[in-house]
Amino acid sequence: MKKKLLSVLLTAVIAAGTLAGCGSASSGSGDAGSAGSAEAAKDGEYTQITYAFVSFNTIPDNTADVEEIINQVSREKIGVEVHLMPLSIADYSQQVSLAAQNGEIDIFHTLGDLSQAISSDMVLDITDMIDEDAAETKALLEPEWLKTCEGPDGRLYAIPTLKPFALQPMLIYRKDIAEELGLDMASVKDPADLTPIFEAVKAAHPEITPLAPVSSGDSGMSRWCDEIDFLGGDYATPIGVLQGEDMTVKSFFSLDQFKENADLVRYWYENDLIMKDAATTTSAAAELMSSGNYFAYSASYSYPLEDTAAALSAPSGFDVGAIALGEAYLDTSMINAVSQAISATSKNPDAALKFLNLTYTDETVINAMLYGVEGRDYVRNDDGTVSYPEGQDAATVPYTAQLSCGVLGNFFIQWPLQGSGSVESLAWEDEQNHNAKTSPAMGFIFDATPVRTQLTAVSNVIQQYFPGIQCGSVDPATAIPEFEKALSDAGYDEILAAKQEQLDAWLAQQ
Amino acid sequence: MEKKKSKVKVKYAKSGPLLLIAAPGILYLLINNYIPMFGIFLAFKNFSYKKGIFGSEWSGFDNFQFLFRTKDALIMTRNTILYNLAFIILGIVFAIFIAILLNALGDSLRTKFYQSAMLLPNLMSWVVIAYMVYAFLNADSGFINNSVIKAFGGKSVAWYMESKFWPFILTFVYLWKNMGYQSIIYLASIAGIDKSIYEAASLDGATKVQQIFRVTLPMLKPTVIIMTLMAVGRIFFSDFGLFYQVPMNSGALYSVTQTIDTYVYRGLMELNDVGMSAAAGLFQSVLGFIVVVSANALVRKVDSDNALF
Numbered sequence: 001m002k003k004k005l006l007s008v009l010l011t012a013v014i015a016a017g018t019l020a021g022c023g024s025a026s027s028g029s030g031d032a033g034s035a036g037s038a039e040a041a042k043d044g045e046y047t048q049i050t051y052a053f054v055s056f057n058t059i060p061d062n063t064a065d066v067e068e069i070i071n072q073v074s075r076e077k078i079g080v081e082v083h084l085m086p087l088s089i090a091d092y093s094q095q096v097s098l099a100a101q102n103g104e105i106d107i108f109h110t111l112g113d114l115s116q117a118i119s120s121d122m123v124l125d126i127t128d129m130i131d132e133d134a135a136e137t138k139a140l141l142e143p144e145w146l147k148t149c150e151g152p153d154g155r156l157y158a159i160p161t162l163k164p165f166a167l168q169p170m171l172i173y174r175k176d177i178a179e180e181l182g183l184d185m186a187s188v189k190d191p192a193d194l195t196p197i198f199e200a201v202k203a204a205h206p207e208i209t210p211l212a213p214v215s216s217g218d219s220g221m222s223r224w225c226d227e228i229d230f231l232g233g234d235y236a237t238p239i240g241v242l243q244g245e246d247m248t249v250k251s252f253f254s255l256d257q258f259k260e261n262a263d264l265v266r267y268w269y270e271n272d273l274i275m276k277d278a279a280t281t282t283s284a285a286a287e288l289m290s291s292g293n294y295f296a297y298s299a300s301y302s303y304p305l306e307d308t309a310a311a312l313s314a315p316s317g318f319d320v321g322a323i324a325l326g327e328a329y330l331d332t333s334m335i336n337a338v339s340q341a342i343s344a345t346s347k348n349p350d351a352a353l354k355f356l357n358l359t360y361t362d363e364t365v366i367n368a369m370l371y372g373v374e375g376r377d378y379v380r381n382d383d384g385t386v387s388y389p390e391g392q393d394a395a396t397v398p399y400t401a402q403l404s405c406g407v408l409g410n411f412f413i414q415w416p417l418q419g420s421g422s423v424e425s426l427a428w429e430d431e432q433n434h435n436a437k438t439s440p441a442m443g444f445i446f447d448a449t450p451v452r453t454q455l456t457a458v459s460n461v462i463q464q465y466f467p468g469i470q471c472g473s474v475d476p477a478t479a480i481p482e483f484e485k486a487l488s489d490a491g492y493d494e495i496l497a498a499k500q501e502q503l504d505a506w507l508a509q510q
Numbered sequence: 511m512e513k514k515k516s517k518v519k520v521k522y523a524k525s526g527p528l529l530l531i532a533a534p535g536i537l538y539l540l541i542n543n544y545i546p547m548f549g550i551f552l553a554f555k556n557f558s559y560k561k562g563i564f565g566s567e568w569s570g571f572d573n574f575q576f577l578f579r580t581k582d583a584l585i586m587t588r589n590t591i592l593y594n595l596a597f598i599i600l601g602i603v604f605a606i607f608i609a610i611l612l613n614a615l616g617d618s619l620r621t622k623f624y625q626s627a628m629l630l631p632n633l634m635s636w637v638v639i640a641y642m643v644y645a646f647l648n649a650d651s652g653f654i655n656n657s658v659i660k661a662f663g664g665k666s667v668a669w670y671m672e673s674k675f676w677p678f679i680l681t682f683v684y685l686w687k688n689m690g691y692q693s694i695i696y697l698a699s700i701a702g703i704d705k706s707i708y709e710a711a712s713l714d715g716a717t718k719v720q721q722i723f724r725v726t727l728p729m730l731k732p733t734v735i736i737m738t739l740m741a742v743g744r745i746f747f748s749d750f751g752l753f754y755q756v757p758m759n760s761g762a763l764y765s766v767t768q769t770i771d772t773y774v775y776r777g778l779m780e781l782n783d784v785g786m787s788a789a790a791g792l793f794q795s796v797l798g799f800i801v802v803v804s805a806n807a808l809v810r811k812v813d814s815d816n817a818l819f
């Protein structure tokens with residue numbers, strides 16, 4: 001009975017607290033928050049939060065040592081202790097979904113699925129907290145970038161990861177072959193110019209296939225259309241898109257440029273200029289290149305051409321060069337693809353947001369998350385870059401999440417890995433972010449909830465036809481009409497109409 | 511009253527130890543199969559993380575719509591059922607055939623060898639098998655294109671682009687993987703048949719073939735029925751690895767490799783929608799339940815001794 005009374009009392013106190021918090025959100029709660037953390041620090045009791053993120057490196061067994069380094073900073077600055085939860089890309093969505101249901105994580109990041117996360121209430125509304133808890137971060141970001149993380153209700157739900165956003169389509173090719181055959185790579189202005197180059201390579205080296213796919217079913221072709229705003233879709237499943245300044249939502253697959261490129265790739269396929277198995281291979285580009293049987297592949301990167309080539313030379317096994325196949329173009333999905341969010345079930349959202357702020361502003365915190373413990377996991381060079389300790393590499397050190405550099409916090413305060421970046425590159429990338437051509441619909445977020453049934457059906461149809469068309473293994477003249485028929489059977493037009501309607505409403509508001 | 515009570519007591523005293531033996535199994539079923547059932551009603555909800563499982567709003571049959579949205583619904587249901595039927599029938603025929611052959615070899619070292627060799631594929635994961643198939647079929651360097659077809663002067667085939675071959679390839683791969691395992695069950699049943707029946711048959715002048723058709727096969731009937739009923743209950747579930755991994759997720763083959771499971775997986779990988787996944791699972795379970803109950807009813811009508819329940 002006593003216990004029951006106590007719990008009732010506690011509930012009442014908590015309820016009163018929440019109500020009070022609501023009443024004076026702007027003035028009172030902030031003071032209470034900072035006072036709370038200071039008090040907590042005195043007792044040696046810190047607010048515990050958990051941060052889940054994708055690591056493309058080996059998932060470490062033990063993160064305690066790294067957490068200790070981070071916590072030394074965060075205890076003092078904000079009275080918070082963090083627990084890191086690096087997850088592999090294969091498990092990430094599922095694990096985060098489960099952990100969010102149980103309230104086990106406080107911070108996670110989206111992977112191109114922000115609007116789903118918002119519509120399923122997975123992420124917390126941080127509109128009223130950001131000025132108090134993460135003002136420095138807010139100042140780092142352009143207002144229009146933050147707008148990409150707003151829900152249909154105009155509230156802020158996440159913070160975009162600050163990194164080079166502007167992806168530029170490029171061709172990565174083997175320098176040794178280009179030099180041997182005297183190919184003029186600089187003459188390539190668009191994909192059609194590649195045909196004579198590929199033919200020359202094939203003629204001189206019949207054993208080499210000129211073009212490898214980026215990954216299964218992706219020849220890189222969907223990146224070659226100019227000024228595309230995917231309106232919430234991506235390269236793999238483009239649905240309704242905008243091209244250029246025209247504000248009518250169009251089907252990606254009926255764009256003239258798309259059809260031209262499809263014919264081009266088909267020509268390559270028929271003349272053995274692209275890998276025959278491109279639509280089904282399970283090998284990725286770097287792996288194929290390092291086999292020595294391929295000349296080039298096409299993908300998008302957000303770094304300067306020379307940097308990209310330098311960074312890709314090691315994984316490709318050859319000295320590679322890079323040329324641009326188009327211009328960088330910014331749309332909403334590029335900014336909010338990876339954005340940091342507070343779980344709706346978090347018990348300490350303020351502490352979580354304050355910690356998030358540190359990952360955008362504190363070098364020690366973000367670099368410890370990426371590189372681990374100095375001396376054990378990495379060494380710092382005199383020029384400010386980072387290397388693995390003598391005789392070690394990314395696979396052998398106990399902790400590294402180096403490949404998550406574009407996923408966590410602020411890329412521009414991360415120390416570059418030796419050979420993959422420099423101060424000048426960072427300046428160039430920062431400038432690209434601010435100056436790259438931007439879609440007129442920047443900030444518009446498509447809410448897929450009303451058409452989610454159609455979307456499921458349509459994405460199945462796309463997976464069925466798109467890889468074959470992209471890799472030239474089916475004839476576009478017959479496959480594209482068939483594809484379009486299947487799409488409209490699946491409710492494609494309803495999605496386009498919903499997009500147009502939402503876009504018009506959004507435009508009217510601007 | 512008193513008497514009745516004691517009767518119950520006696521009954522429990524007898525079956526108590528047996529129940530105890532069954533306890534881990536019952537517990538497993540409870541935890542693994544029954545407790546998760548409460549998630550069923552997620553299929554009728556518009557799931558929200560903030561509101562939780564119980565707080566989310568009801569949405570009627572909205573979550574089921576995507577299953578029937580396109581003509582894919584017909585294709586995937588057709589594929590699921592026809593493949594499973596083929597697997598059940600061919601599976602039984604081949605498994606019994608192998609079991610009889612192995613049994614005829616007697617208890618020797620080579621029997622053990624054949625048995626193990628046939629069991630081996632069953633222990634491999636679908637991913638490994640998918641790559642073995644790939645080694646045979648891939649367009650650039652596969653064994654069939656490079657060695658077999660070339661040797662006969664034929665034109666190489668883009669196997670992963672041509673859907674017409676796949677019903678046969680998938681059935682073959684399925685049989686290759688599962689035959690050894692299924693035949694063990696039949697082999698055990700054959701070993702359990704009373705030897706004196708065979709002796710009597712041979713005294714009456716029955717040949718080996720006659721013994722197989724007149725003694726072995728009739729004696730196997732109960733096992734066949736139970737195995738079939740169990741397989742029929744899962745007729746709406748496909749072997750995900752077989753249909754997803756082995757065709758290398760090739761889009762051009764969807765018309766013959768798309769089953770309910772792969773459709774749901776492909777569709778929901780994009781959306782990560784809890785409600786729709788639950789709806790798909792419920793749909794399969796309900797259909798499977800109906801099929802197994804009606805199959806059992808049929809068996810009971812024809813041969814009531816062999817019905818499951």
